[in-house]
Each structure stands twice: as C-alpha cells, then as structure tokens.
Amino acid sequence: MSDRDRERLFTSSPAPVVASFEELEAEPIIRREGSLYADAWRQLRRRPMFIISGVLIVILAVMAIWPGLFTRADPRACNLADSLLRPSSEHWFGTDVQGCDYYARTIWGARVSITIGVLVTACSTLIAVLLGSMAGYYGGWVDTVIARLTDIWFAIPTILGGIVILRSVFSTRGLLQVSLVLIVLGWPTMLRLVRSAVMATKEMDYVDAARALGVRNFRIIRRHILPNAVAPVIVYATITVGVIISAEAALSFLGVGLQLPAISWGLMISVAQNRILTAPHLLLFPGAFLSVTVFSFILMGDALRDALDPRLR
C-alpha cells in the first residue's frame, strides 16, 4: 500500500479515503458464505438424522395444535358398550376401558405432552439464561450466591422432589401445576450450562474489545456473549423437551402427575398397566408415541450439536 494514494482519515471531506488494492488483488476469494447459522443450516439440511427428527417433530407439533386434522373422533365421546375393543378398521388403536376411541385419545395426548415439554423447557431456559448470564458475566459475589443456590437446588432429585411437591402442595394437579413443578426442579442443570458457556465466552478478546469501545454490560451480554454462548443451550434445551415429556409421563404414571379426565400418554400408560396381558394395545400405542417423541427431540439435539458446536466435530 503506498502512502501517496491516501488522504487523511479524520478530515470531514466526504471524498472516500483511497487505498491501493495492490495487496488485495491476490486475496483468495474464500468460498464459504453467510453467518455461522447459515453454515449450520446448510450442514443440517444434508443430515438424515436432522431430517427424520425434524419431520417427526413437525408432525407431533401439528398433532398437538390441530388434533382434529388427524382424527374426527371425539376422545371423550365414549361408549361403555365398546369397552376394550382390539384395534380394528373402525377403531384403529382399539378402545379403552370406558370404550373411548384409543386412536383419538393417543392423538389428543400429544397436546399435553408437547405443551408441558415446550413450556417447561422455555421457562427454565429463560430463568437459566437470565441468572446464568448474570452469574457468569459478573462473577464475584453475584456468582457465588447464584451458583451456590443452584448447587443446593441441583441436589434435589427431579422425580422424588416432584412427588413430594405435587403430593403435599397442590390439591388439584393440572397441566399448570405439573409444569410449575418441573420448571422449579428443572432450571439448575440449564443454569450451570449457561453459566459455564458465558464464562468461557467472556474470556474472548472481542468482549474486551467491546468493553474498550465503552459498550455497556447489558449490550455486551446481549450482542457478544449470549449469541456465542447459546449454541450448547439450544442443543441442551432440545434434548430437555424430550426429557421433560418423559418426566411428565413418569409423574403421571406414578399417580402424582395429571389427573383424570386429562388426556396424557403418561396417564394412559398408568391406566394400562393393570391390563397389560389382556389389552396390551393400551400400553403399546401411547408408549410408542411417547418413545418416538422423546427420541425425536434427543435426535434433533444431537444433530444441532454437530452443526452448532464445531469443537465437537
């Protein structure tokens, strides 16, 4: 680059500062394009694991939002005369003890499972991101307080704690109560993850560069830290949806989760256990839906991890 080509930088003249491109001519055109997310997306599109789990999750989501698209039968319109029918062309999945169409009930069960899974994950992620980024970014006593509280909380086993709280605190147990308990017990793991991701990102030079520019802490967290710390959180949150769905099922199965007449896979499995020999289809269908749902989210989490976290490649 030669001196004479240049004008002074800090003049207010609108004429552009001229630089020779002598050194640029040789620059190789680097072919990768777009943001890291665009790269991740391009990579994901080609992965069967992502496509399979993505399709399954979309189907399940549609099922949860518009169950009517899948079944015209009313899951609550039961006819005791049809009790415990085997699967047939009329009742694809058979009927349960009350004679309700089991296919309709299984489809409608997706709503509760997915709602709880997404709601609980969203709320615990929100708590974890708020507290975790504060603990990780500010350090010091803020971190000491938050991190130690989390550790203590973390020591409570989810299912056991869930049983105790649901039994002793609430008189009725609906979707909200169960979600609340799972949120209360679910955030510590997520928080620890956010905190360590934030702490690692905080050490990057671009964070120091932003501080040297005078950027305020809130914007540093929002613009520089969270976008770079969020990848493992997205991955873990996806897996958590699956884990929470199975936790809800486990609580309902143990009789401390949702109560009849709610429709949920956990409850259906719970009722089915007494008739496992006489009516195995009662266990089979909700069980299969539950497994496929949990599996889809975990598979999706794995696919996202591969794409978003290049360190693991």
Added chain:
Amino acid sequence: MATTLSRDAVAGRPVDPAAPLLVVEDLHVEFRIEAGTVRAVNGLSYTLRRGETVAILGESGSGKSVSAQAVMGIIDSPPGFVTGGSVRFRGVELLDLSEADRRRVRGDRIAMIFQDALTALNPVFPVGWQIAEMFRMHRGVPRKEAREKAIELMERVKIPSARTRAGSYPHEFSGGMRQRVMIAMALSLDPEILIADEPTTALDVTVQAQIMALLAELQQQTGMGLILITHDLGVVAEVADQVVVMYAGREVEKGPSLPVYHRPAHPYTLGLMDSLPRRDVHTERLRPIKGSPPDLLAIPPGCPFRPRCPYARDICAAEEPPLAAVTSEHVSACHFWEEVSRERAGA
C-alpha cells in the same frame, strides 16, 4: 546405551551402508475431506545425512508438518493418505513396511518432538516414569534400571535436580522444562533421526535459545540427523545445513542455507527475507509479500505463488515451474529464477 541391539537392519531388512540416513523422494500426501481433496504435500524431496540438520521452512498450510508426519508414519488415515513417493531410511523403503514394522522404527530409529509438550506428555504419570516406560516397553529393561536410565537422561538434557524432579508431573514443569522432558523421551532409544516440529514456537526467546543449544549439543554427541520443521527464518539460519522452503505443499527452493539466504532464487524466499525486520540492524521499511497464503482447496493452476508474486507473467499461470538448478546443490521452482537471484547478486 547398554543395549546391544543391531542397528544394521531395519525391521529385518539389511541397511545399505552406502545410503544416506534418510532420502525423501517426490513425497505426496493428500487429505480427502468433505469439502474436497487437499494436496498437503505435493512432491517433496530431500536428503538427510548423519549429523546434519535439514530445515523445512514454511508458513501455516505449507505442508511442512504433514511432510514430517508422513516420514514418521503418523498421519491419520483416513482422511490423510500418502499417495506417492519414497521415504528410504538408510536405504530401506519405509512406505513398504507393515504398520507393525513402522511402529518399531518409530521412537527407536526415528523420534519426534512437538511444539506443545504439555499435550504430548501424559498428564497422569510422573515424567520419570514416562521416560522409563520407553526403556521398559522397547528394550525390556527392568523397572529399577529403567528408572536410573530415565534420571540419567534427564540430567543429560540439563533438568536441574533430576532425581527429585523425576517424580513430578508434566504440569509441574515450565514450558522449557517440559520440552526438555520430551527431548529426553525422544532420545531415550538413541534414535538416528530426530524430527523437531516447531520445537520452540511456544517458548520465550531466552528459553528457545536454551533448547536450540541443547539440541545442537546432543546432535554433536550422538551424530543423529535432525529434521527441523519451522516457520522461523532466524532459527533456521542458526542451525540448518540444508533448507527446504515449502509453499502450498510444494518445495519452492532448496539448498545449503548460505546460498538460499544470501542469493534466494525464488520470489517467495526473497519475499520472506524482505518482510523480516532484524534485531541487529535498523530497517527503514519492510517489503511484505502481498496477499494471503492460499486456500489449499483452491490452489490456482500453474505456479501456486503466482497470485502473490511480483515477477509473475503469463507463463506462470499456464505452467507449473519445474525445479531449476541454480547451482549443483541449489534449486528453485521458478520460471524466472535467474532474474530473482540477480536481486541479491551484489550482496
């Protein structure tokens, strides 16, 4: 060393007494990755003789480290493949050996040290134990004797109070001391060749000087051949007998270090010299090489240095320059080597 192993055979094959220590000829290594095929080493040749130092000089992505890994036989395959050429150790072709036989050559006859001693050493064992392990595994030396030998070696690489330090773990050593431990391990089996891959890059300059002096001293004692892989022109100037300058996987200039430094015949070598400030004289303005090192997935046809070369003409895009003999020992892969070497003719 007390061992009485015969050094006249390599994996059961007799050595050729007239052959040089190591001859690398037209070596090709490529990596087949998702994005395409990277020709990391594209026709590298050099000869290493006893007691001699060959420096392979290059920047990141030049293929210098890969070429050393290929000689050592430690390229991860897949994705890496040695696709051509020959590596003859005292006349015995190493590329023809079975993996088991190559393993026997590694460490025993050809040893290697790396830039990062901390990751190269096992963090959960004391360093003395790790050095002793070499004698136990390769030579079947009993435990006690191996330990004594390890301490002896640590003294030889000038680790102070070696006897007590033998029980320490790698993280308890400073960077320079760790590098000495790694050198001790590498020398434990009396190798005939030592490959040093950026041995001092991670070290402070005063420690770098200590390590280079140690290597020179050990080389003098043992007569081993040294292959030095580095990007540091200063280090090369200090120790190398022969220099191979690599760019984008190719050897672009090669010869004894004095003519290569004083009358470079390749524009890349000349550019490196011109872009380097010196501590001993005042430099007015540096003359950098323009542009960036090439993307190995998209090396342009013809001469790979062409896009950055001030001498480039049409022929450079059309034809990859062959190695031209500047003198009987000095070669340059440039169509215009005569013009380039005139640049420093007055010097």
Added chain:
Amino acid sequence: MSAPAPDPIRHGEVVLRVEHLVKYFPITRGIVFKRQIGTVKAVDDVSFELHEGETLGLVGESGCGKTTTARTILRLEKATSGHAWYRGRDIFTLSGKEMRELRREIQVIFQDPYASLNPRMTVGDIIGEGWRVHPGVMPKNRRRARIHELLELVGLNPDHINRYPHQFSGGQRQRIGVARALALEPKIVICDEPVSALDVSVQAQVVNLLEDLQDELGLSYLFIAHDLSVVRHICDRIAVMYLGKIAETGDEYQVYDNTAHPYTTALLSAVPIPDPAARHLGRRILLEGDVPSPADPLSGCRFRTRCWKAQGVCAQTEPELIDRGQGHPVACHFAQVEFDPAR
C-alpha cells in the same frame, strides 16, 4: 553534564503518563469463603510516558507484565495503585460515564485475529459498534459510507461489509480489528502483540499498515510485543520489562546497540539473526533456567538469580530505574551506560 541535544524522535506533548502503576492479582483458595494465599505481582511500580505521534514498545517475555500493563490502562483490569494520566485526567479515577467518553481516545488492537472479532457479527457491525456508544463521532447517515472508507483505509475490499469474520484470512481479520479501533478516531492505540499470531509474510503487511496509519493520523502507539526484531523496527522508544518492572528504556540505538541492562543483553543475544553467516558472530549469552514465578518475589533485584553480574548488593537493594544523564534509564547496579558521542 551538558544537556543532550533535543531528540528528534520525541514527537509532541505527552499524551499518556503512567506513574507507579501496580497490579497485584490475589491467589485465592476456597469457593464460598475465599482466602488469599498469595499475590502475583504482575506489574510492580511501572512508570513511562507516551508522546504524541510516538510508538513506545513494551517488550519482554511471557509473565513480564506487559499485557497486564496495557489492560490496566484500558481499565479492563482494575489497577492496584498508581496513576495513568491522559491529558491531565487520571484514567483510574474517572466515573463510568467519564470513562466511556475517554474510551474514544484510547483504543486497542488484540493479538489473536480469531478471538478478537465476534463471529456472529458482520464486518460492518463490528466496525460500527463504537458509534452506538459514541453517537456523536459519526452521524447516522454517514456511517455506512464511513465503514467503506475505513475498510479501504486498512486495505480491505469495501464490498465485504456484510461478510462475517470467518470468511477472512488471519491477516485480513487483523485489518478489521484495526478498522474497529480507528472508527472512534482515537489518539492512542494500544497494540497488544498485533502481529505475533500472523504468518511472517503477512506480519510485514500489518506492520506497514500500522506505520502508514500513524503517519497519516498522528496516532500514538503503545506497542506490546515479545518479538524484539519487530519492536526495533516499529518503535521510537522501547521499555524492556522483566517480572513486572521496567529494566531499561531508551531509543532504538540505546536499547539495541548500547544495551545497558544485562537482561536486555541476554534477551537480545537469544534472538536468532536470519543470516547463516552471522551464526558464529557475537557472544551468545544463555540464561540459566526459567523466569521465576511472579508469585514469590525475590529480594533486591529480580533478575539476580539469572544474572552473571550479580553481587551481594543485588540481593539487598533493589536497583531503581535511574537516568544516568544519557536519557537512557536503567534499573541495574552495574548498568553499562556509555556516552554515545554520535548523539
């Protein structure tokens, strides 16, 4: 002693004066109840001046405190004690608001071109970020054009404004970092090892760019590096640091050709000269052992354990950084300051 002739290198007025800067890091144990079990004296009473338009090199091996000095001046670390005056204002006592204002004047370029740019932001956002904090520097409607100008100024293609950092090579990324620092039109740029992560062929490009920018914009550089050859080339004055203290300061000829401190002598002699013919020239001084840990400070002179000149006095009295009349202060009881008749 006759007053030395005015030094042509001393450029303008003093823009930054660091006085008795001290930075200790506590070594703590325990998680909930932290107790201090020691102190790392990273920077221990360092003073220097930076003049307008000048490049001052801070050079030393790892752990000498050069980077901590820079980070403390930038208030990325809190100083333990001491002052840093920027045009009469003490940086260390400014309020948050005042400090934000001052950040316009002092900018920084980092070593690692891969860690210093946020991978989730475009080049344009990275360069323009400072204007969000200091909207007065550049009116909104001029910003895009200005980013174009800055990209051209540092030798990048202005059409790449919407690209992301990972689409550039190391040298190009370092140029983006330079453009970000210049966007606020600072007076001082602290360069923390700006070329040491780059390939040799690219290093020289960035060194030349920094030199050109200084000439054009009248910038003052605090240039932190371990590469003595680069420092000699780019710096007007050099301060050699060892274990948190300045061992010697002076201009290029004083420090490199009339070296007075034994540590500088050893440091210089360890740097290989890229010329095979120079191989056996000059005395090679090999220092024994490693740099001692700054956590257990020595009495007296910190260099005495590795110094071939050390005597009894070195263990008892810490040598002060004294100018013996040549404008070449040295912290050694046996400083070898020669009067240079050429000056």
